[in-house]
Amino acid sequence: MKKILLIAGTRPNFIKLAPLYHRIRTDAPDINAFICHTGQHFDFNMSDIFWQNLELPSPDFQLNIKGIGVVDTIGKTLLGINEIICQNKFDLVVVFGDVNATVAGAIAGAQSRIPVMHVEAGLRSYDRDMPEEINRVITDHISDFLMISEPSGIKNLKKEGFPDSKVFMVGNIMIECLLRTKKYWDTIELSKELRFFIDSNPVVATFHRPENVDNPKTLQRMVDILLNFAADHLVVFPIHPRTKSALEKSHLLVRLQENAKILLTEPLSYFVFLKLVSHAALVITDSGGVQEETSFLNIPCVTFRRNTERPVTVELGTNLMMDINDQNFRSDITRHENDLKKRKRMSIPLWDEQVSHRIVLQIKKILSIS
Numbered sequence: 001m002k003k004i005l006l007i008a009g010t011r012p013n014f015i016k017l018a019p020l021y022h023r024i025r026t027d028a029p030d031i032n033a034f035i036c037h038t039g040q041h042f043d044f045n046m047s048d049i050f051w052q053n054l055e056l057p058s059p060d061f062q063l064n065i066k067g068i069g070v071v072d073t074i075g076k077t078l079l080g081i082n083e084i085i086c087q088n089k090f091d092l093v094v095v096f097g098d099v100n101a102t103v104a105g106a107i108a109g110a111q112s113r114i115p116v117m118h119v120e121a122g123l124r125s126y127d128r129d130m131p132e133e134i135n136r137v138i139t140d141h142i143s144d145f146l147m148i149s150e151p152s153g154i155k156n157l158k159k160e161g162f163p164d165s166k167v168f169m170v171g172n173i174m175i176e177c178l179l180r181t182k183k184y185w186d187t188i189e190l191s192k193e194l195r196f197f198i199d200s201n202p203v204v205a206t207f208h209r210p211e212n213v214d215n216p217k218t219l220q221r222m223v224d225i226l227l228n229f230a231a232d233h234l235v236v237f238p239i240h241p242r243t244k245s246a247l248e249k250s251h252l253l254v255r256l257q258e259n260a261k262i263l264l265t266e267p268l269s270y271f272v273f274l275k276l277v278s279h280a281a282l283v284i285t286d287s288g289g290v291q292e293e294t295s296f297l298n299i300p301c302v303t304f305r306r307n308t309e310r311p312v313t314v315e316l317g318t319n320l321m322m323d324i325n326d327q328n329f330r331s332d333i334t335r336h337e338n339d340l341k342k343r344k345r346m347s348i349p350l351w352d353e354q355v356s357h358r359i360v361l362q363i364k365k366i367l368s369i370s
């Protein structure tokens with residue numbers, strides 16, 4: 001029996017881990033997959049509800065890392081994972097995405113000379129002001145097997161000198177998760193209030209990137225944008241904990257609370273959020289994964305960031321990049337929506353239900369399992 005360790009720390013990590021975990025259980029009886037939850041996202045709305053929705057078992061290893069900032073979190077997570085790796089003999093470590101748990105897991109595995117696989121490798125924003133970009137670059141360069149989600153990943157890694165033998169185009173595992181759970185999120189019962197908003201095809205907003213919410217000027221601007229949309233749309237805004245605390249500190253939360261056309265919620269469960277997005281007229285965001293989900297669902301999306309590490313969502317999907325200080329944002333967005341209406345829907349290669357199958361095939365090869 002081969003032993004592999006799957007490491008996850010945040011909401012998007014749980015979503016990427018779930019299809020692979022379930023696929024290993026059904027298709028690879030010779031592999032025992034263990035899960036480590038690093039504790040980066042820990043409360044019910046950001047963690048437990050996802051484990052329920054995604055039918056994941058309790059983690060085999062639960063670290064409760066509470067770091068202050070990126071470096072402290074990576075350092076403590078690295079020590080925690082190292083202890084697990086030293087006490088258990090694993091044949092492969094698998095990390096996902098671009099969070100602190102990703103880079104800590106990759107370093108711990110690589111330093112113990114255990115092969116490391118990075119799922120969602122090769123993405124680049126080329127913006128080192130994003131902590132996630134630094135995590136991506138380090139993780140890729142110390143991983144042995146790079147599982148790519150979109151064509152830009154291949155190009156980026158080629159430019160950085162990676163040999164073809166390490167790089168595998170497998171597709172987007174987050175989209176596999178969306179597809180596999182469609183029967184649940186499509187039919188989920190909603191509260192009366194949320195149903196009322198969904199029936200009106202609202203604007204859905206999610207913001208949590210430090211460059212937007214930790215800066216008082218851009219935070220104010222984000223609130224202005226939400227209020228501007230609320231003049232002629234219903235708006236649903238599930239608030240990330242980081243954003244909520246920034247809005248409270250700057251006394252801006254009350255301005256949103258006072259507006260009856262804006263529904264403020266806690267972070268939503270995966271199923272409720274996907275149902276909401278699938279009924280949205282428009283999504284405004286700074287999330288990574290939401291750019292992909294909206295592209296796949298053919299929902300117009302505007303990403304308030306300087307760049308994206310997921311360019312396929314702009315080229316083939318429904319995503320428009322926008323500077324948060326763009327004064328003509330409403331007319332630019334209307335033009336984008338009109339352009340999308342005229343355009344034929346495009347599909348993105350390998351964003352399907354077989355991503356985890358392709359990854360498991362690679363894992364079997366790596367572990368010499370026929």
Ligand code: UDP
Pocket residue numbers: 011012015174206208238266267268269270271273274286287288289290293
């Ligand atoms: N998501 C969710 N509930 C919410 C907001 C987002 O379930 O209230 C999901 C969303 O469907 C996507 C993931 O969380 O799959 C994106 O996570 P996030 O935006 O936190 O991280 P990023 O993708 O930017 O790393």
